[in-house]
Amino acid sequence: MKILVVDDSAIMRRIISNNLKSAGHSDIVEAGNGAEAMEKLGGIELILTDWNMPVMDGLTFVKEVRKDTSYSKVPIIMVTTEGAKTEVMEALKNGVNNYIVKPFTPETLMEKLNATLGK
Amino acid sequence: MDVKYISPFVESVYHTMQTMLGEAPKRKEVVMKNDNHAHGDISGIVGFASDKIYGSVALTFPTETAVKCYNMMVGDNVDIITDDVRDTVGELTNIIAGGAKKIYADQELSFDISIPTIVLGKNHVLSHKVGTPVVIVPFVIGEHPFVVEISVKFEKNAAFKSKTPKTEAASAQG
Numbered sequence: 001m002k003i004l005v006v007d008d009s010a011i012m013r014r015i016i017s018n019n020l021k022s023a024g025h026s027d028i029v030e031a032g033n034g035a036e037a038m039e040k041l042g043g044i045e046l047i048l049t050d051w052n053m054p055v056m057d058g059l060t061f062v063k064e065v066r067k068d069t070s071y072s073k074v075p076i077i078m079v080t081t082e083g084a085k086t087e088v089m090e091a092l093k094n095g096v097n098n099y100i101v102k103p104f105t106p107e108t109l110m111e112k113l114n115a116t117l118g119k
Numbered sequence: 120m121d122v123k124y125i126s127p128f129v130e131s132v133y134h135t136m137q138t139m140l141g142e143a144p145k146r147k148e149v150v151m152k153n154d155n156h157a158h159g160d161i162s163g164i165v166g167f168a169s170d171k172i173y174g175s176v177a178l179t180f181p182t183e184t185a186v187k188c189y190n191m192m193v194g195d196n197v198d199i200i201t202d203d204v205r206d207t208v209g210e211l212t213n214i215i216a217g218g219a220k221k222i223y224a225d226q227e228l229s230f231d232i233s234i235p236t237i238v239l240g241k242n243h244v245l246s247h248k249v250g251t252p253v254v255i256v257p258f259v260i261g262e263h264p265f266v267v268e269i270s271v272k273f274e275k276n277a278a279f280k281s282k283t284p285k286t287e288a289a290s291a292q293g
Contacts, residue, residue: 008234009210011203014193052213054234081217081232084224101221102214103138 002027006037006049006061007079012102016048016079019106023113034061041071046117051080051091059094066095075116079104124271125149125254128176131218132267135211136260140191144258144265152253157245158266161185161200162238163212164245167220169230174271175247176219178212184263200239209235215267248272 003025007013013030020028029044031037034056037049047065051058058078065071075097082088083101091099098116100108129146137143159179166175180188182200189207190196197204212235220232238245247253247270256267 009206009213011189011193011206011210014203018193052232052234081214081220083217083221084229086224086229102217103135105138 001025001045002029002043003046003048004029004031004037004040004044006031006034006047006053006058008032008050008053012050012079016109019109020113022106023110034058034064037061038064041065041068044071044074046113047074047076048079048113049076051078051082051087059091062091062095077112077116079109122149124273125256125269127219127222128215128267128269129256130222131215132256132258134218135214136258139211139214140188140260142191142260144260147257147259150255150257152255152268155244155246156242157238157268158255158257159184160239160241160243161205161208162243162245163208163235164238164247165212165216165235166233166248167216167230169228171274172223172228172230172271173248173274174251174269176212176216176270177245177247177268178208178215178265179245179268180208180265181263184260184265187261187263205237205239209237 003020005013005016005028017028029040031040033053049058049061062076076095077098077100078091078096079100081102088099098112100112133143157179160182162177162179164175164177167173185200185204185208186198189204192207216232220230245268251270251272253268253270258265
């Protein structure tokens with residue numbers, strides 16, 4: 001499974017990618033913001049994206065992905081510090097499939113990932 | 120500044136450090152800041168604002184503490200401040216601000232937070248909003264000190280919905 005990890009923090013991308021690799025996911029692509037991620041969508045089967053990023057934020061990125069018929073069904077998990085109910089609702093309304101609030105444990109990340117993939 | 124307004128940040132520090140580093144820090148006595156200099160070598164600072172509340176929160180580490188936090192988070196073994204260590208300080212500041220934002224939102228005091236800025240150097244200057252008091256909350260994680268600086272200002276008629284938000288920090292020492 002090809003997974004796209006989008007976060008402006010290189011450390012957070014590394015933490016998420018390391019957790020995914022530990023769970024057996026080796027085909028991981030990284031991007032530092034939504035605009036960069038738009039250029040790396042080819043073949044992507046799952047997206048994990050931050051919300052607050054420079055250039056193009058995560059919510060705008062999600063909206064752009066959902067407009068593209070090729071990727072409108074790709075599962076998206078938002079991984080963000082935005083934990084207020086209004087923000088969670090806004091993300092879900094705009095096409096996010098699942099939501100993880102930072103800080104998170106590796107267990108939470110994998111639980112949400114498996115739930116999103118129906119495992 | 121009333122402790123209930125800084126307790127969401129303190130609570131977020133505990134939760135963030137415990138979750139990301141696997142170790143909860145211990146808090147020392149809170150003091151008011153009376154100059155612009157940081158108490159460490161590297162800081163992350165995040166501003167926040169809305170029509171009800173504005174301010175900033177900064178996380179300042181001595182080099183050794185910043186490096187230790189980075190090593191604990193990713194299992195690396197560096198001993199100097201690298202780009203990754205800088206990024207770690209920024210991300211921890213971002214997560215702590217985000218955690219406090221959620222607690223404030225539960226009190227119907229929403230605000231937006233900025234992307235973190237990193238400042239480096241001995242005795243570097245940390246600029247909070249002019250005219251707002253700054254509280255220093257010192258912590259130690261293991262044997263390693265760090266401080267959190269919090270500056271919060273309310274607009275007229277804005278306050279917590281309840282007298283004290285339900286946080287562990289509200290009942291913690293100090």
